[in-house]
Amino acid sequence: MDVESIKLNTLARLPTTINGIEIFPLTLKEIILMGHGSYIQALNLVTLDQEQLFGEEAARHIPADFSIADVIFLSNQAELIHQYTKSLALFLRTDIEYHREQGLSIGGSIVSSEAFQQIIHVIKIQNCIRSAEEGAFNPLNEQARKIKEQMLRNQKKIHQLKQEDTDESLNFSDLISILCSRANGLNLFNVFDLNMFQFHNQFSRMKLLDDYEMNIQALLHGADSKQIQFKHWISKLT
Known part of the structure; x- marks a missing residue:
């Protein structure tokens, strides 16, 4: 489904359906009831990508048909698996299971890696998370590379200032x-x-x-x- 259709659905307070799975956007009331901090933690975990989890170099060696969910559920990290399952269920409002033979099951339906990526894409749009491609550019030369590095340094400084000035923000x-x-x-x-x-x-x-x-x-x-x-x-x- 294209981005504009997802945005229109969410703006109209309607779910977006991927492979028969309805993804409803959370309301502010639901977010407040669960705790805004808990919501942010769950959102960060659900939208985690392989590069963030393992680093860019290690992520290159993960098979293309493996989603981040496959990697986490096969990691044998009990606490991570528990928190990831809980976070997914929060946004998808249904049961989440993982079978080693069949893979990820959402609401009783087996979901392919491609469909799962589409589901996460919907969750990102519903919760105003921009994809890395939207906020990044590829430097074409040395001067452009230096500009990009300066931009990243400035962003880091702004983030640090926000962290230090929590009382005023x-x-x-x-x-x-x-x-x-x-x-x-x-x-x-x-x-x-x-x-x-x-x-x-x-x-x-x-x-x-x-x-x-x-x-x-x-x-x-x-x-x-x-x-x-x-x-x-x-x-x-x-």
Whole structure:
């Protein structure tokens, strides 16, 4: 299924079906009930890839028809298997089993490696996780390589600053409150029925509109248009 179809389903609060398996997006209320921290941990584990688990070099030697689920379930690491099974069941809302002869079973149906990758792809989109390919570029020359390295260093510095400044940074409850105070029709009585994709979509659109209006006001008050990164609020969200 293409990305746009998955996004439309999730925006309409509908499940996406892969090989007969319905994947429902979690609502904010469900995320809060399980604990936001627990949700983040489960999401990180489910969306783990082989390179993250073993390193790029070791991952190259894993057979192409082996999914990350095959690797984990055959690892004999009891705690990892338990947490991975629990996390998968959280997002798929059904029983997860693994059979050495047949492979992964979701809701009683055997799932191929390819179908499993599609399922994880849906979970990533529903929970606003961008694929590595979307945020990366391949440097074509030495200068481009240096630029990419500098970008990665800057991203690491930003991450470290966020870790050091946890008292000042916005948390999940702050973001929910901000959206309710500014978004048309959303309030504390209905915002928790949104799923994470809907929440992220509306928050991003709200921010885009606020930035657009602020830039318009700046221009009206004589700001140099060359110094303003002007983007219309009716633009594609990234």
